[in-house]
Amino acid sequence: MSVVVEGRALTRDYLVPGSLTRKAKLIQAVKGISFSVEAGKTLAIVGESGSGKSTLARIVALIDPASGGELLIDGKPVDILQHRPTREMRSKVQMVFQNPYGSLNPRQKIGDVLTEPLALNTNTPARERRERAEAMLVKVGLPAEVYNRYPHMFSGGQRQRIAIARALMLNPDLLVLDEPVSALDLSVQAQVLNLLADLQDEFNLAYVFISHDLSVVRYIADDVLVMHKGEAVEQGSREALFSDPQHPYTRSLFAATPVTDIEAIRARVEKRAAMRAAV
Numbered sequence: 004m005s006v007v008v009e010g011r012a013l014t015r016d017y018l019v020p021g022s023l024t025r026k027a028k029l030i031q032a033v034k035g036i037s038f039s040v041e042a043g044k045t046l047a048i049v050g051e052s053g054s055g056k057s058t059l060a061r062i063v064a065l066i067d068p069a070s071g072g073e074l075l076i077d078g079k080p081v082d083i084l085q086h087r088p089t090r091e092m093r094s095k096v097q098m099v100f101q102n103p104y105g106s107l108n109p110r111q112k113i114g115d116v117l118t119e120p121l122a123l124n125t126n127t128p129a130r131e132r133r134e135r136a137e138a139m140l141v142k143v144g145l146p147a148e149v150y151n152r153y154p155h156m157f158s159g160g161q162r163q164r165i166a167i168a169r170a171l172m173l174n175p176d177l178l179v180l181d182e183p184v185s186a187l188d189l190s191v192q193a194q195v196l197n198l199l200a201d202l203q204d205e206f207n208l209a210y211v212f213i214s215h216d217l218s219v220v221r222y223i224a225d226d227v228l229v230m231h232k233g234e235a236v237e238q239g240s241r242e243a244l245f246s247d248p249q250h251p252y253t254r255s256l257f258a259a260t261p262v263t264d265i266e267a268i269r270a271r272v273e274k275r276a277a278m279r280a281a282v
């Protein structure tokens with residue numbers, strides 16, 4: 004198996020400027036996190052609000068710089084400290100955000116949303132751009148005709164499908180998904196998670212999947228990294244973590260998750276495992 008992304012001792016500090024009455028404050032949002040994700044696998048990053056998940060996600064997605072550490076994509080180091088990733092690196096890593104309402108430009112037709120990354124980053128002719136966009140819409144479960152429509156005409160789940168389609172247009176190796184289903188209804192969450200699982204299998208994608216929801220993590224993750232106050236307090240395989248959590252913080256996270264959610268998701272986990280085993 005090939006390692007798609009590796010983080011080594013990543014850190015990120017924020018300096019919050021002081022005022023006349025308050026001293027400047029250094030916030031260590033990410034404190035020396037290391038991980039790796041292979042092709043076709045999912046690393047879930049869990050932790051409560053403020054633990055540093057989004058900060059780490061934005062570094063890995065090459066959106067924000069790191070203060071220290073190293074990031075390797077497909078074995079090649081990325082300049083994350085000066086924040087000068089090459090165009091090639093950028094096209095290998097794409098991000099999907101939590102809010103499918105906010106992440107699509109309301110004035111842009113779906114076709115333009117999808118073809119834009121190709122127009123900006125490749126020499127693909129216009130006709131082929133359209134063909135590829137229509138094929139990708141079908142892959143994410145939407146009819147090709149939506150090409151000429153606008154985002155407001157779609158439900159939350161459909162918009163998230165469009166955002167996923169856009170993220171896949173440059174054939175990335177890695178998707179960084181920051182709470183991609185938490186704004187959706189439960190039944191729609193399951194559909195989008197199934198879609199992500201299918202796309203991962205089809206394109207052999209690596210996922211870094213940020214979530215505060217352990218039932219979602221149990222469904223999607225191969226490995227889990229638990230963040231608390233910027234640190235990785237526990238990391239390992241999903242099986243090990245769910246069957247025998249070691250750190251008190253992980254145990255307290257589990258205790259706060261409703262059992263019903265976990266039970267509801269267990270059946271889907273088993274179904275997916277059976278489907279994977281059958282391939």
Ligand SMILES: Nc1ncnc2c1ncn2[C@@H]1O[C@H](COP(=O)(O)OP(=O)(O)OP(=O)(O)O)[C@@H](O)[C@H]1O
Nearest residue numbers: 017019030032050051052053054055056057058059
């Ligand atoms: N731009 C910024 N400037 C200063 N501090 C920041 C900035 N962004 C994040 N922080 C701080 O860094 C810490 C980690 O925040 P982060 O958003 O990464 O956590 P999170 O686990 O993703 O939380 P949430 O789930 O609420 O998004 C918090 O203390 C936050 O206040």
